[in-house]
Each structure stands twice: as structure tokens, then as C-alpha cells.
Amino acid sequence: MFDSVLVANRGEIAVRVIRALRRFGIRSVAVYSDADADALHVRLADVAVRIGPAAARESYLSAERIIDAARETGAQAVHPGYGFLAENTDFARACEKAGLVFIGPPADAIDAMGDKIRAKLTVRAAGVPVVPGRTEAGMTDDDLVDAAGEIGFPVLLKPSAGGGGKGMRLVHEAGALRDAIESARREARGSFGDDTLLIERFITNPRHIEIQVLADAHGKVVHLGERECSLQRRHQKIIEEAPSPLLTPEVRAAMGRAAVDAAKSVGYVGAGTVEFIVDGSTGDYFFMEMNTRLQVEHPVTELATGVDLVEWQLRVASGEHLLLDDVEPAKHAVEARVYAEDPARGFLPTGGTVLRLHEPEDVRVDSALQVGLVVGSDYDPMLAKVIARGDTRAEALRRLDAALGRMVVLGVTTNIPFLRALLHDDDVRAGNLDTGLVERKLDSLVRDEVPDEVYAAAALERQASLRGEDPWERPGGWRIGEHAWTTWRVDDVDVRVRGEEVVVGQGEPFRLTAEVVDGDLVVGTRRYAMARSGNVLWLGAGGRTWALTETGQSELSAHRSEGSAGPVTSPMPGTVLVVRAAQGDHVTAGQALFVVEAMKMEHTVTAPTDGVLAEVNVQAGQQVALDQPLAVVVPHQE
Known part of the structure; x- marks a missing residue:
């Protein structure tokens, strides 16, 4: 084993690896950007080195700065985690050149599998089935259009150089293809520095199933069963589980052999994942890609099999023989990803400061959350992973749902309520999954209403909070001999209170009591976690959170609903990538005006109505805040 390892990453994966190093008595070295100076992974590590400003390209994506940090601290090896430089061939070779062990596969294996075009050609030669499509290098836009005509719609555009759903576009008709190609190339260029695309037939009723493999440097390769990753949105995984409720033992063994063959075809070493798409109609499976790193969802396999993948990464990288054979899952495990995003606003990234935090203790939580953490737009919006295990699938699902119900993150809007709704879906509980399930059922999975009780x-x-103060100084509610009504303005809703009587908006009166107990707000029989930031009161219960603005004013909110005339605002904090219109232009409702990017996600901002652009307030490259006005549309006069 090594004496000292540098972790070239941040967030929950850096925390997870550092804790593993601590178990083995290995000195851990963290790296951090200015945005992460007070992060949990920095506090947990034995040594921490600043590597640059918040921008990833100047810190976590700087191979030179990371290698300099390893040299300065005497690290013998580098663990890349996932994302950033984890699948960067040049970084792996630079580590080797600097005398550092790269805790991952050989650079040639990364190179072979990192290019999806080359990867498909390689595994096809090894007898592994691949998705029908065209995987030629250097295809032009016209080539892609021609290929789509040959393959038939729907088709899937995919960047050759990366994964994680970035730059992927599902196209259902020829008329939308060229715009999708332009957008996919732009996002691929921004995420991976390479805008090469391939095109595939889109499998109907697809299920996304991946096989975990481990390989040592002595030629042994084994698989540890599969993970079902079909619950996705925008090609981004949301909930994963192991084993899959779909596979029979025979199919599991066949896919396992195919994954091992794929890994052997490139001389793989370490932990890796071979991803397959399974046709839900026929049961046929096809190779999609190989992730030459640890996966975000690796805890699912660890809890289902009892195998510590990071431990074996360390052992294999230090030259040990793999002492495992193919492993069958003994338990069932399910993981949910907690993101800083707002499902009610189209899952746009959010941000803020964590004001209060409670993570469930009876399940596994991989997290870098802490009170005071500032969640910005510089990095991926994933905050934590909650993973539950059970003897049966039903037990694992139930335990995960209960754990999410107890999780509290105040100060940042998250997707926890959406995760719980998804876990309660009848098809999810029955195991009837496919990658389109979430999109089809989205309206029933997203709740935006605020209960009157809140x-x-x-x-x-x-x-x-006013009890005990001078009654003559209160803004109402006290009279000689009786209570009077006091009206509070909460999120532009009038709430009238008189003693234990409450009227919300134009509703009927009801009786309710409230008191603060140990920092929580107990209202009737329900207990809310509570935190305050200025005039915003955060409440949380049952996995749901509400940020309630107490304006004390009677004016309507300045925020306009989608589809109304007036200011066109940014849906998230980020950077304006594209400006498609100018002041004075006539626009139509739904016309694309801007493209805003944050946390590796693009969002197109459209005109809310037919009219004239009276103002355009931003330009390409400009940083914008949540709800910042981008333009003003003046409707056409009737």
C-alpha cells in the first residue's frame, strides 16, 4: 500500500476516498479551489493544497497544478475520483511521467474507451454487441443528417469524448436535427473540449444497465453484477439499484461475460463500468460505453455485494493480485442522488448557503454537506447520495424513502421531494422501468403547491417571535380585552392570525397552534426544521422544504409567471452563452432569445409573448443571477 495519496477531486467523492485512506492509515492530500477553501474534504484531509480560483479549468482541471501539489506534499499516488480529470489520458500519462501512480486504468485503456467511436469498434471486434448507428470519426453536420436518414428516427446524438449525459440529444424528427446538432456540439465543446459527435438508433423502451468490473495488473478480470440505472432525466441518472429487477441469472451471466470481454479488449486495470442499453421489447442488449473510472453509483454495488471498490482500487494500483472471482449480489441496494435543483422550475440548478442540516444515520450517506457550505454555480449540482440496503428490493426501497423523509437541507432547494415521489410510483415499485419513465410521468412527480399549513x-x-415584547410596539394583534386580527404577508399570500385562528388567503378559518422547541417549529402535530436568512424563513418536514419570503407588503410579486409579457429573466444563476435577438427585433411567443449555462447545463430562454424587444440587457459571456432581467418584451397592441 501507499504511504500518501493525493485526491484530485472535490465534494462527496473526495470525502469518500479520504475516509477510505484514513481506514488504511494512508496520509491523504486534498486539493481545493478558492470556492472550496472551507469544504469538508479540505477539513478531513491530512494536508490540503490550494490549486487555483473557483473556475474548474484553472483548478480541478489543471493537471499541472495538481501534479505540482502531489510533488510538493510527497504523495506517491493520485486518486482522480470521477469527473474532472478522471478519464483524461494526458493527465494519466503526466502522472506516470512525474513518478506518480495513477489510481485508475492505463492511459491507453482510457484513450481507447474515452473515444466512443473507437470504443465501439474495439468491443465489436471482441464480439460484444453494439447499438446500430454510425460511429465514424470526424462526421460533419451533413454526415450526421445523412446518417439519421439511414438509421431512421428517433436518433440519439452523443459526444464521442465524454459521458454523464452532457451533450446528448434525442431527436424525433428531421426538422429538429440541425438545431440539436449545433446545441450538442456546443455543449460537448464546453464540457470536454471536443465537439465530435456520433449518432445511434434510439432504442424504444430502453433500460440502462451497467456491469461493474474489477481487473488487476496480472490479467485477471471479474465482474460484480449489474446496476439498474434506468431512472433518468435528460440522460442524467437519478436513482440506481442493484441487482436489476429485470435480469435473469442467465442474462446476468451473459452480460457479465460481455463486460469482462470488453475490459480485456483494452487491457483494463482497476475499477470500471461497462454500460449497456437493453431493449425492453426484445430483451436484446447492446454495448454503449465504458466508464474508465469509479462511478457515482458505486455504493450500490458495494452495499449489494459487500465489496469495497475503493479498497480494491488501492490494492490493484499498488500491484496486488485480485483475490475475488465473479460476485453475485447478496443484498438489494438503492441509491438516490440529491441535487441542488428545483423540480418545480424544470429542474434548474439552485444555490445558496446551507443553514441547517440533518443526514439520516441508519443508511449510508455519501456527502460533503455541512452547515455554512455555499452552493454556487461553479460545479456540478449533486450534493449527496443516500443509499439504503435490504434483504429484498421492497425493503431497500422502503428504507430509502424513509431516510429521505428524515433528511433536512435548509438554505438550498433540492430534489428530495421529487425523489420520494418517484420511489412511490407504482411502476417503480413494480420494477417496470425504462429511461423514459420520468419524463412521461413528470407532472405527477413534481409538486409546486405550498400547503396552507405551511x-x-x-x-x-x-x-x-414577538411574544414577550412590549404589546404597544407590536404591529397589531393586541387590544384591551380581546385579540384582533394580525395580517402577515408570506410569499404574496395574506395570512391572518387571531389567537389560534388562522385564515390563509381567501380560505376558511381554521385553528392551529405553534411553538418553537429546540430550534424547530412545532405546528399542531407536525414538527418543522427551521432556519432564517433575512426575511426568508426556511421550513422543512417529510423531505420537503419551503423558502417563505415574509414581505409584509400587499403588492403582488414582481416575478411574473411563464407566458406573461414583460421582463424575460434568467431561470438560474450562470453565464449567457448565446444571444439570439437584438433590441427592436419583433419576436414571437416561444422564440429562443438566450442560452444560459450553469453547472454544465444549458437552458434556452424564450420570448413569453409576441411583441418587440424594448430592451436587451446582457451580452454573450456575461454572468447573470437567478431571475436577473435579460430583456423586456413589449406586447403587440391589439
């Missing part, structure tokens, strides 16, 4: 809770908390 509005009442905010008003009652405000009322309770």
Missing part, C-alpha cells in the same frame, strides 16, 4: 406556520412563527 403559510400558517410561517405567520405563527412570526407571531410567536
Whole structure:
């Protein structure tokens, strides 16, 4: 084993690897950008080295700065985690040149599998089935259009150089193809520095199933069963589980052999994942790609099999023989990814400061969350992973749902309520999964309404905070001999309180009590976690959170609903990539005006109505805040 290892990453994966190093008595070296100076992985490591400003390209994507940090601290090896430089061939070779062990596969294996075109040609030669399509290098836009005509719609555009759903576009008709190609190339260029695309037939009713492999430097390769990753949105995995409810033992063994053959075809060493798409109609499976690194969802396999993948990464990288054979899962495990995003606003990235935190203790939580953490737009919005295990699939699902119900993150809007709704879906519980399930059922999975009790809770908390003050200084609610109504303005809703009577908006009166107990707000029989930031009160219960703005004003909110005239605002904090219109242009409702990017996600901002652009307030490359006005549309006069 090594004496000292540098972890070339951040967030929950850096925390997970550092804790593994601690178990083995290995000195850990963290690297951090200015944005992560107070991050949990920095605090946990034995040594921490600043490598640059917040921008990833000047810090976590700088191979030179990371290698300099390893040299300065006497690290013998580098663990890349996932993302950033984990699958960067030049970085792996630079580590080797610097005398550092890269805790991952050989650079040639990364190179072979990192290019999806070359990867498909390689595994096809090894007898592994691949998705029908065209995987030629250097295809032009016209080539891709011609290929789509040959393959038949729907088709899937995929960047050759990367994964994680970045730059992927599903296209259903020829008329949308060229715009999709332009967008896919732009996102691929920004995410991977390479805009090469390939095109595949889109498999109907597809299931995304991947096989975990381990290989040592002595020629032995084994598989540890599969993970079902079919619950996705925008090609980004949301909930993963092992084993898959679909596979029979015979199919599992066949896919396992295919994954081992794929790994052997490139001389693979270390932990890796071979991803397959399974046709839900026929049961046929096809190779998609190989991820030459640890996967985000690796804890699912660890809990299902009892094998510590990071431990074996360390052992294999230090030259040990693999002492495992093919492993069958003994338990069932399910993982949910907690993101800083708002499902009610189209899953746009959010941000903020973590004001209060509770992570469930009876399940595994891989997290870098801590009170005071500032969640910005510089990096991926994933905050944590919650993983539950059970003797059966039903038990694992139930334990995960209960754990998410107990998780509290106040100060940052997350997708936890959406995760719980997905876990309660009848098809999910029955194991009837495919990669389109989430999109089809989205309306039933996303809740935007605020219960009257929550509005009442905010008003009652405000009322309770005034108890004990001079009654003559209160803004109402006290009269000689009786209580009077006090009206509080919460998120542009009038909440009237008189004693234990509450009226929300134009609703009927109801009775409710509230008191603060150990920092929580107990309203009736429900207990809310509570935190305050200025005039915003955060409440959390049952996995849901609400950020309630107490304006104390009667004016309507300045925020306009989608589809109304007036200011066109940024849906998220980020960078304006494209400006498609100029002041004075006539626009139509739904016309694309801007493309805003944040946390590796692009969002097109459209005109809310037919009209004239009276103002355009931003330019390409400009940083914008959430709800910042980008332009003003003046409707055409009737």
C-alpha cells in the first residue's frame, strides 16, 4: 500500500476516498479551489493544497497544478475520483511521467474507451454487441443528417469524448436535427473540449444497465453484477439499484461475460463500468460505453455485494493480485442522488448557503454537506447520495424513502421531494422501468403547491417571535380585552392570525397552534426544521422544504409567471452563452432569445409573448443571477 495519496477531486467523492485512506492509515492530500477553501474534504484531509480560483479549468482541471501539489506534499499516488480529470489520458500519462501512480486504468485503456467511436469498434471486434448507428470519426453536420436518414428516427446524438449525459440529444424528427446538432456540439465543446459527435438508433423502451468490473495488473478480470440505472432525466441518472429487477441469472451471466470481454479488449486495470442499453421489447442488449473510472453509483454495488471498490482500487494500483472471482449480489441496494435543483422550475440548478442540516444515520450517506457550505454555480449540482440496503428490493426501497423523509437541507432547494415521489410510483415499485419513465410521468412527480399549513406556520412563527415584547410596539394583534386580527404577508399570500385562528388567503378559518422547541417549529402535530436568512424563513418536514419570503407588503410579486409579457429573466444563476435577438427585433411567443449555462447545463430562454424587444440587457459571456432581467418584451397592441 501507499504511504500518501493525493485526491484530485472535490465534494462527496473526495470525502469518500479520504475516509477510505484514513481506514488504511494512508496520509491523504486534498486539493481545493478558492470556492472550496472551507469544504469538508479540505477539513478531513491530512494536508490540503490550494490549486487555483473557483473556475474548474484553472483548478480541478489543471493537471499541472495538481501534479505540482502531489510533488510538493510527497504523495506517491493520485486518486482522480470521477469527473474532472478522471478519464483524461494526458493527465494519466503526466502522472506516470512525474513518478506518480495513477489510481485508475492505463492511459491507453482510457484513450481507447474515452473515444466512443473507437470504443465501439474495439468491443465489436471482441464480439460484444453494439447499438446500430454510425460511429465514424470526424462526421460533419451533413454526415450526421445523412446518417439519421439511414438509421431512421428517433436518433440519439452523443459526444464521442465524454459521458454523464452532457451533450446528448434525442431527436424525433428531421426538422429538429440541425438545431440539436449545433446545441450538442456546443455543449460537448464546453464540457470536454471536443465537439465530435456520433449518432445511434434510439432504442424504444430502453433500460440502462451497467456491469461493474474489477481487473488487476496480472490479467485477471471479474465482474460484480449489474446496476439498474434506468431512472433518468435528460440522460442524467437519478436513482440506481442493484441487482436489476429485470435480469435473469442467465442474462446476468451473459452480460457479465460481455463486460469482462470488453475490459480485456483494452487491457483494463482497476475499477470500471461497462454500460449497456437493453431493449425492453426484445430483451436484446447492446454495448454503449465504458466508464474508465469509479462511478457515482458505486455504493450500490458495494452495499449489494459487500465489496469495497475503493479498497480494491488501492490494492490493484499498488500491484496486488485480485483475490475475488465473479460476485453475485447478496443484498438489494438503492441509491438516490440529491441535487441542488428545483423540480418545480424544470429542474434548474439552485444555490445558496446551507443553514441547517440533518443526514439520516441508519443508511449510508455519501456527502460533503455541512452547515455554512455555499452552493454556487461553479460545479456540478449533486450534493449527496443516500443509499439504503435490504434483504429484498421492497425493503431497500422502503428504507430509502424513509431516510429521505428524515433528511433536512435548509438554505438550498433540492430534489428530495421529487425523489420520494418517484420511489412511490407504482411502476417503480413494480420494477417496470425504462429511461423514459420520468419524463412521461413528470407532472405527477413534481409538486409546486405550498400547503396552507405551511403559510400558517410561517405567520405563527412570526407571531410567536414577538411574544414577550412590549404589546404597544407590536404591529397589531393586541387590544384591551380581546385579540384582533394580525395580517402577515408570506410569499404574496395574506395570512391572518387571531389567537389560534388562522385564515390563509381567501380560505376558511381554521385553528392551529405553534411553538418553537429546540430550534424547530412545532405546528399542531407536525414538527418543522427551521432556519432564517433575512426575511426568508426556511421550513422543512417529510423531505420537503419551503423558502417563505415574509414581505409584509400587499403588492403582488414582481416575478411574473411563464407566458406573461414583460421582463424575460434568467431561470438560474450562470453565464449567457448565446444571444439570439437584438433590441427592436419583433419576436414571437416561444422564440429562443438566450442560452444560459450553469453547472454544465444549458437552458434556452424564450420570448413569453409576441411583441418587440424594448430592451436587451446582457451580452454573450456575461454572468447573470437567478431571475436577473435579460430583456423586456413589449406586447403587440391589439
